[in-house]
Amino acid sequence: MTDSLSLIFVAPVVAALALVALSVAGVSAALEARDAGRPISSGMTIPLRETARLLRQRPRRTVSADRLLWRSASTAVIPLAVLIVAFVPLGAHALVDHPLGVVWVNALDVVAWAVMWLIGWGANSVTGLVGGYRFLALAVGYELPLMFALTAPVIAAGSLDLAQIAATQDGLWFVVWMPVAFATYCWGVLGFSLRPPMDPGAATDLGGGILSELAGVDRLLVLGGRYALLVAGSAAAVPLFLGGGAGPTLPAWAWVLAKTLLLSLLLVLAGRRLPTLRPDKVLELGWVVVLPLVVAQDLVVATIAVATG
């Protein structure tokens, strides 16, 4: 903890998170604009206009809503993303340098279970509730593979410290020799940030599921928070699989930023190509296909680690 970055860096890190999240949302909206036959440039500004719209809109209450839990859950999404990013090393050090960084990141993604469920449940509405159910069922499908995927870089580096893990990938990034763990991790990121195709809990057929009763600032915080979680998950992948701040010429923090942006964009693009995965499909995929594969990946990684260690 003593090596953590100074508190002066909190503001730039949060600003960078917001900027990357806005850019990713902008690209996503631009592609939607292209689908609708409008110029791509008109789409890039949509996140800003949506923000203005939601800031102006009055929040909404429903009858017998659990206001405390509903409001606190919708407010919690963005802080959750900020906390994940706080553990990501931006070079040699993170905002919070902790020897158990991986465990923290994993714990925070599990907090997303509670947050997303409460957003759906708190509104006291059928669509929100069903969205919450769907999210939890989905989480049962992706969470265990995600945990095993996190194990692979930890075994290889022999450390739970994200900075240590990044430093171990000198020359050979983990993504190269543990692609299954990397893909599974990315799948999990789409899951806890409720991005397509892992978004049946917030799907159109439920009028937005857990989002269906949110308006105004509450809605803005959750919509923005989903992008922030996607970016935070991508940022955590940088020290875990993508060599951390390693790269030519540019300083380490710039590489972390660039890799985060690139991975977030790739995840958004992948989401557009795939149809919504319903919970039954995610369970089938997660437990029958992905879990055995990622355990086999861990076995391979462990064998190599023992042989070369």
Add this chain to the structure above:
Amino acid sequence: MGLIEVLSRAASSRAHVLIAEAPGAFRERVALERALDRRGWCTAESVADADVLAVVGEPGEALADVVEHVWGQMSEPRTRFHLRDEAQMDALLSGAEEQLCGTTRRIAEPDLRRGFTPSADDMPHEMSGGDGDHQGHDMAGGHDHSAMMPDGIPLAEGAEDRDGLEMDELHLPLGPVLAHWPAGLVLRVTLHGDVVVDAEVEQLAVHAGTPAAADDMTTRAARLLDAAGAVLTLAGLPSESARARRLRDRCIDRDVTIGRDVITLGERIARRRSLRWVLGGLTVTGSHGGVERLQDRLAALFEQARAALDGEEPSPAIGPAALPELVRGQELAAVRLWVAAMMPALAVDDRGSVAHD
């Protein structure tokens, strides 16, 4: 003032529109969706998401009541308009934008409005009650229902689900103000979690003055492609859905030369392995006792659209009366997909009277 004005301009340049489509107003609704696309606006996915309420066509009494109810649930700033004739489109949309922009935000308590999705709670036969009414009624009755009816909403009752576990029973009306849903159709479903255990269907009566004109062939093809677009949106493929809707728009523009493009798109979608895997397993027992698959139904929409453009006779319609049997035991997501896929078949019955189930 400067900042607020900039904010208002930016906000109203991206309005979300909730469409209440009256039966028989298919062409007007499509025209509205196209106009929204041109402006960079979009359709709202729920009441909470909407800035503008657009009533399209001539709503009957029942639909008009639901529209009033939905209007009451929308957050400020909000506006509404009634589209009867495509020629008024631009004036109406510009007017709506001005209205949204001009409404200065009133700093006040958030609205306490009845929650749930479009039309979700009070349907016409129980329209009398807002929250206050329910509570008043309870008190007048002399019983203390407050434990069973917090804020006037009855607690969910339990029942055994398909695995024999006790689940809360929840009631959710689907329609009539709902995107990717047949106009004027209401399906009241009873849910155990995500699973529909029971359903009742109702078709809202049509406004008395609506002329009953049969679809011509391009409109029929457009309906089929619109349904394909709805299925693809609900399945989570907005880009493919946009392609289907663009072909729909060309049908509306009376372009009958697109048969080839329709087939190409149908084949392109049928080739998508991820979609096949996701839709696989979604089946219903058809009217002849055979098993029908959703992906076949989706492919048939493109095939029938091509046939309609070639001037072939339409396939027979199914009445909404068959719906409850069809959706029982399905998950909500599957129900939405099936109903979307059957929209053209249900729409032919547009002008019929109330269906009996």
